[in-house]
Amino acid sequence: MSVNWKDAHHKAALTARWAVTMAKVRIQRVASRTRWQLVTFYGKSGAESVGVVDLLAVRKDHGEPVPSNKRGDALQIILIQVKGGSAARPTPEDAARLRAVAKKHGACHVLLATWKRGSMPRFYRLRRAAAIDPWIEITNLDSVFRCRAVSVSVCHLSLDPKATLYFSALGVGAFSPSLPRWAFHFS
Secondary structure (H helix, E strand, C coil), rough: CCCCCCHHHHHHHHHHHHHHHHHHHHHHHHHHCCEEEECCCCCCCCCCCCCCCCCCEECCHHHHHCCCCCCCCCCCEEEEEEEEEECCCHHHHHHHHHHHHHHHCCCCEEEEEEEECCCCCEEEEEECCCCCCCCEEEEHHHHCCCCCCCCCCCCEEEECCEEEEECCCCCCCEECCECCCCCEEEE
């Protein structure tokens, strides 16, 4: 029995679009109360664009500004990769690429949204590189979209020549919905 690759490609593209739509619907249930804007990346033909990020959630950071900025100047960014149907989970290489993009743009979270027909999307947060399984499931999206997040401007506070205290853009360290994420980075 031969496979009709044209039909398979069309079905995969349709599933990908539905996965993005369902992820957006689930996020908007939480994000509509917190002013997050969702940006979808499509190619010229309307299909999925190349790159590791499929969705971007962004909002203005109205928290305490860093020096030389005013309140509302900074942005809070969440990177989201979407997988639909029977698509394979992201590889360790994909996780490393997502971490690099998050670091470059100062994202406060990196999420994976998976969707299968007939069910609600499931969300996972990217953990630090040392974790055995890079993804941990998020059962409460409020913990991501309703908390005070880290702004794009990374704040450095030097403790001594070999240590730097900074807000973690990759989710390293302890977390409390009412406090920003903190991590220690030793050079």
